[in-house]
Amino acid sequence: MRPELIVAEKEFRDHLSSKRFLVILAILLLLSCYGVYTGMQSYDSQLNDYKNPQYAGGEQGMQQQAAMLQQEIKDAQAQNASQERIQSLQYSLDSITNRPMPSLLIVFNSMVMLFTFLGMILGIALGFDQISKERDDGSLKFLASSPIYRDAIINGKAIGAISTLAVAMGSAFLFAIAIVMLMGVVPGLNDMIRIVAFFITALLYCSVFFAIALLASTVTKSTSTSILCMVGIVLGLVIFSVLSFLVAGLIAQAIMGPAPTYNPPTIIQNVNDTMSGQMISYGSPSSDYTNYYNKLTSMEVQISDAITVVSPINDFGGGMGIGITPGLGSAMLSKTQYAQTFYISSMPGTAKEVSLLDSLASVWIQLLALIVELVVAFGISYAVFMRMDIR
């Protein structure tokens, strides 16, 4: 057997039998269970809404809204409005006239935030003492004086830890699928592929934190320093995410200049809601003002995303690590076109179903960033370890 596999096999066994790993895995599985359960409730509720749609103003209100949107599209086309604007209106019309069936994938949505935090902890827990503990205990001297190249040691440790992470992710995946099936829903092939893709990206995300923790373990002189270093890095990343959003706001404000004067919306139509018996007014907001704030928000998010692309938390979990703007994890679980509709109403949101590759393409920067972070962190650990004097 190759020496790296001998090291990996031992590491894998050690991790699987360690209390630290078992506790984190148990928490991960329990929270996955809770997440899937609440996700199923939300899915059921959305399915009910889909079967019995409740429109403001009833069926008549829906038709009036559709007619209004059709008119707006015509007007926009006549006024040579931007393609984005026309597309946005068409998607809005689609979402009223041709509502998509709720996706089973929403069941897994809560797992994005769960994995963002627990995956990070799991990755760190497996990596922060990989080298430093062996050095503290003195076992590294015996290991490194064995007839194996140094890279076999660090590669073996990485293989062992990533295999362990794969087991953790696989267990959570199987657990979640089992719960969904027990609740009487069978995921389709397309859904299943996306769920698997989500778990693979979650594994990549955990591996990034493992590599960063391995780096801390390699460059610091003791395990206690390594763990302190990791706490510092995590806090730093969280603070960085928050600050980047604030800084992005200031930059966007500086670029966009002062906001135009606010004009109250003009009421273009009054509709009598048959359900409540109340009069609902549809208004058109001042377009300059709305456009300004749409562009400002869009710019803020884009600048913030550009800054925080260096943070794995943001890459996987989205803006500020809590999904303010979606990241890689959410993209894998979103069957419709991945768009930042939550904040950026000027960007097209769509009900149109897209392929997994399209979803991946929409977050390729985050995916690439995670891969680069993994390679850089592991590469530095590797280089430092190869030249390290073992005393």
Add this chain to the structure above:
Amino acid sequence: MIRTEDLTKVYNGAKAVDSINIKIDKGQVCGFVGPNGAGKTTTIGMMVGLIEPTAGKCFVNDLEVTRHPLEVKQAIGYLPDGFGFYAHMTGAQNLRYYARFYGLKEQESNARIAELLAYVGLTNVDKKAGAYSKGMRQRLGLARALINDPEVIFLDEPTSGLDPEGVIQFRKIIREQAAKGKTIFFSSHILDEVQHVCNNICIISKGKIVAQGTLDEVKSKMRKDRRFTIIVKVNGTMPSLSNPDIVDAVYNNGSVTIKSNSDIRDYIFDEVVRSGLKMRELRLEEESLEDVFLETVYGSG
């Protein structure tokens, strides 16, 4: 068998090991002696491939360590200073893990491990290595160093922290390995320790080799201006002696302790007889290696 050529290691601008040249032939048991911080562990670290030399080369079996690390590691056994084992594994499990790197097949490895555990007195010890006493850990460490039946054995302070019985057992094992024709390089900061088992000695101080050779060779090399201590006792008041070779003399009624540059016992005898006294004791006291070592390395007796 073991050779270094101007081996140097610099840490933060300070030379921990300074251009040392060591040569140990096959079958020799060489004691590597020096005070704490002299550069012993760093030198051994470079010899076994754990520390990269800043300059110079070291060879084991005529193979340069930095160029042929695997071949060298395959041929050597190493018991480091301040080593440890995987605390959650038993002694046998620890040895089995390391044995796999030497390409030992399972059956072969099990037989070798059983043999070694019996050899170091750890048969039937099933507890985890984390619960071992210092002595047990040291014996398991020796078993680990011998797992591949190495031709060259490096032992870094192997007896430090052991009780007297443990030290005796250790010396016995080293002698047995030496009798099998193994080359042993054995570091210690206690000269007496080395004198018991080594036929060669190499003294290092402040990163430099002070002396190297057999015990007698080292003694004469280290004491170039050899001095003699002569103890004299007579049956009366000792007469004053005035030989030009006398460096120092401490008189005390009927006795005197003389330090001289040559053996002047004949002169002393004649002087005592000439004074009409009777000689009760006339003895030449040779300097021990320990004295020479302490005076050379530490600068005092």
